[in-house]
Amino acid sequence: MHLIDTHAHLEEVADLDGALARAKQAGVVAVIAVGSDLASNQRILEIADRYRGFVYPALGLHPGNLGDIAHQEATFRLIETNLDRLVGVGEIGLDYHYRDARKSEEVRETQKRAYSRALALARDSGKPALIHSRGSWQDCVDLAQELKVEKAIFHWYSGPVDVLQQALSAGYFVSATPATEYSEGHRRALLHVGIERLMLETDSPVAYKGVPAEPAHVLKTLSAVSALKGAAADVIAQATTNNARKVFGM
Numbered sequence: 315m316h317l318i319d320t321h322a323h324l325e326e327v328a329d330l331d332g333a334l335a336r337a338k339q340a341g342v343v344a345v346i347a348v349g350s351d352l353a354s355n356q357r358i359l360e361i362a363d364r365y366r367g368f369v370y371p372a373l374g375l376h377p378g379n380l381g382d383i384a385h386q387e388a389t390f391r392l393i394e395t396n397l398d399r400l401v402g403v404g405e406i407g408l409d410y411h412y413r414d415a416r417k418s419e420e421v422r423e424t425q426k427r428a429y430s431r432a433l434a435l436a437r438d439s440g441k442p443a444l445i446h447s448r449g450s451w452q453d454c455v456d457l458a459q460e461l462k463v464e465k466a467i468f469h470w471y472s473g474p475v476d477v478l479q480q481a482l483s484a485g486y487f488v489s490a491t492p493a494t495e496y497s498e499g500h501r502r503a504l505l506h507v508g509i510e511r512l513m514l515e516t517d518s519p520v521a522y523k524g525v526p527a528e529p530a531h532v533l534k535t536l537s538a539v540s541a542l543k544g545a546a547a548d549v550i551a552q553a554t555t556n557n558a559r560k561v562f563g564m
């Protein structure tokens with residue numbers, strides 16, 4: 315069985331050598347390493363160099379890591395300079411769940427500006443956008459469509475089903491995390507996503523039920539999705555791996 319972890323913060327994973335060896339043993343054939351800010355993006359490039367052919371880099375600017383204008387500019391410069399070697403642009407997106415974003419229109423506007431700029435890079439380079447959309451599902455899908463983004467993966471989607479249907483109609487994908495086992499919002503969404511639009515991920519090293527994830531845990535995602543959908547694990551593995559290969563151009 316060949317699996318691809320399509321969303322992992324490898325620069326934060328403890329014992330990365332060991333974690334990637336365990337991933338290979340578990341049947342993982344590739345990991346998409348996503349960046350969140352200037353420093354993590356730089357680390358992602360180093361890690362992708364070191365594990366060439368196994369770790370594939372995506373660089374981004376997470377809505378929770380925007381920082382000041384100088385940081386945003388430097389981050390976009392780094393992304394643009396390295397665009398050719400990236401398999402995607404992310405992690406990018408909006409997050410209206412943060413207290414400052416809930417309270418301030420200005421914060422939400424700043425998030426939208428950075429997200430739109432990143433979406434334009436994804437569109438112009440033909441690379442997929444990896445999107446974080448917590449509490450901001452409608453704006454995330456609307457902006458991706460307005461900017462004519464063709465390839466997008468909504469990571470850990472747990473928003474309203476009608477917005478999800480809009481994203482699926484636009485040809486976008488959803489990636490499932492190990493929270494598929496217990497997150498009601500995520501489970502409800504995944505029931506509406508056909509396997510032809512699905513990918514698997516871990517969001518490592520996010521902890522699920524107190525256990526920090528590593529890429530090998532994409533197996534947990536697989537079994538949770540398999541149980542939820544009542545479909546054979548090998549069928550889901552093959553479909554999701556093919557989807558990832560196609561969308562990331564691997």
Ligand SMILES: [Zn+2]
Nearest residue numbers: 321323405517
């Ligand atoms: Zn993430």
